[in-house]
Amino acid sequence: MTNKPVAVRPSDVKPEFDRMRRRGLLRGGFSLGALTLLTGCDLSTHSGVDAALEAMLRFDDRIQEALFSKSRLAETYPASAITKPFRFNAYYPDWQVRVVDPATWQLGVSGLVQQTKPWTLANLRTLPQQSQITRHICIEGWSQIGQWSGIPLHSFLKRIGADPRAKYVNFTCFDGYSTSIDMPSALQSQTILALDFETKPLTPEWGAPLRLRIPTKLGYKSAKNLQSIAVTNTYPGGYWENQGYDWFAGA
Amino acid sequence: MSQPRPRRPAHPVPIRIMHWIGVYAIGCMMFSGWEIYNASPSLPFLFPRWAGLGGWLGGALAWHLSAMWLLFVDGLAYIAYGIASGHFRRELHPPTPAAVAHDLGAALRLRLPHRAGHYNAVQRLLYAGVILIITLAVATGLAIWKPVQFGWLTGLFGGYPIARGIHLAMMGLIAGFIIIHVTLVAFYPRTLVSMVANTKADPETAP
Incomplete structure (x- = not known):
């Protein structure tokens, strides 16, 4: 007789789950949240307060969309203002940076577009480029000034025949990251698909071979290591957005 | 001889309500703000973990960007009342x-x-x-x-x-x-x- 492989049942993991939950509650138990009886209201539970916080974030998103103007530009700086050394940032440490072969890498394009043919790096290099020296602002509060060059996203979207009335542009990365932005921000003139950092082609830690650079939004919208772009009307969310960072993230 | 005028309250009701809403709003802003600061401290110290509100950066920002509206509305109402009622001018x-x-x-x-x-x-x-x-x-x-x-x-x-x-x-x-x-x-x-x-x-x- 052989032992039939069994799927994990909820009851198998329940004790471990409960133990982790208790630990979480205990940890929250010593916070000011506990004094105000709002322990654990950190967007991770389904309590009424968490629902209220999420509703407020959606309200903030609508305010941010209303405040956004395509003609308002992020401040640009002289080359002397560039931050050195430039700080690495990702959802993983720098020794886990993903590397691809630029010769075989291709950018996928899908959704509400007319041309879905993938783009090679050589093809992308033939498109008109634009350079910017702008401030990258992290949601954590720190910021740094860097220089990026690449293809304005509005001209790329036009070239692939994207529907400009679509709501979202979604970015999927080969390092497991993803994010999405609203169409008006995607069409803003400073939003670029960056190929170069400072004056050289991107290296893996800065998002090689292609990254988004959008100075009108917080840093987590400037996705590195792009794999594909999709134009859609279905809310795509994103790596951090799904965990509770606000979706619009406008600067 | 005239009767003494009935004395006014030490604090009018609107001031008392706006004061306590303000206390709550400032409390939320301050405690969640400490948690946000801790994510990337600009000075060589951290606020104690137990003093934060939100549990992590995302939670703290959700609190901060929610309570800001309460503080904003409460503050505007207070300033409007202070000017209109003469509270600022008198006191x-x-x-x-x-x-x-x-x-x-x-x-x-x-x-x-x-x-x-x-x-x-x-x-x-x-x-x-x-x-x-x-x-x-x-x-x-x-x-x-x-x-x-x-x-x-x-x-x-x-x-x-x-x-x-x-x-x-x-x-x-x-x-x-x-x-x-x-x-x-x-x-x-x-x-x-x-x-x-x-x-x-x-x-x-x-x-």
């Missing part, structure tokens, strides 16, 4: 330096009598000061929330990193005000009662 007109020096000296010797419904020079300085500081905290907060859309405001404060520094400094001043304010309330506990229950103001001239 918060700027004290002269001489009056501040006199009342501060008396306060430090614990000889400054407190009269319900009337502010001495030290109180006027503290209350007008904290209104200005909270206004600056909200303005710098707006400057670092929207450094592109409100770029002119961020520029006014010297750019994003400096505006962020001023925002933190205003938090420090508000915390300082709260310590002084609560200490003084502990010295004159009936002021706490007058901010909750209906209490008549003391007569115009001290007995």
Whole structure:
């Protein structure tokens, strides 16, 4: 007789789950949240307060969309203002940076577009480029000034025949990251698909071979290591957005 | 002989309501702000973990960007009421330096009598000061929330990193005000009662 492989049942993991939950509650138990009886209201539970916080974030998103103007530009700086050394940032440490072969890498394009043919790096290099020296602002509060060059996203979207009335542009990365932005921000003139950092082609830690650079939004919208772009009307969310960072993230 | 006029309350009902909403809003902003600061401290210290609100950066920001509306609406209502009712003109007109020096000296010797419904020079300085500081905290907060859309405001404060520094400094001043304010309330506990229950103001001239 052989032992039939069994799927994990909820009851198998329940004790471990409960133990982790208790630990979480205990940890929250010593916070000011506990004094105000709002322990654990950190967007991770389904309590009424968490629902209220999420509703407020959606309200903030609508305010941010209303405040956004395509003609308002992020401040640009002289080359002397560039931050050195430039700080690495990702959802993983720098020794886990993903590397691809630029010769075989291709950018996928899908959704509400007319041309879905993938783009090679050589093809992308033939498109008109634009350079910017702008401030990258992290949601954590720190910021740094860097220089990026690449293809304005509005001209790329036009070239692939994207529907400009679509709501979202979604970015999927080969390092497991993803994010999405609203169409008006995607069409803003400073939003670029960056190929170069400072004056050289991107290296893996800065998002090689292609990254988004959008100075009108917080840093987590400037996705590195792009794999594909999709134009859609279905809310795509994103790596951090799904965990509770606000979706619009406008600067 | 005329009857003495019925005395007005030490604090009108709208002031009492707006005061306590403000306490809650400032509390949420401050505790979630400490958690946000801890994500990337700009000075060589961290706020204790137990003092944060939100549990992690995302939770803290959700609190901060929610409570800001409460503080904003409460603050606007307070300023509108203060101007329309004459509260600012009557009770918060700027004290002269001489009056501040006199009342501060008396306060430090614990000889400054407190009269319900009337502010001495030290109180006027503290209350007008904290209104200005909270206004600056909200303005710098707006400057670092929207450094592109409100770029002119961020520029006014010297750019994003400096505006962020001023925002933190205003938090420090508000915390300082709260310590002084609560200490003084502990010295004159009936002021706490007058901010909750209906209490008549003391007569115009001290007995």
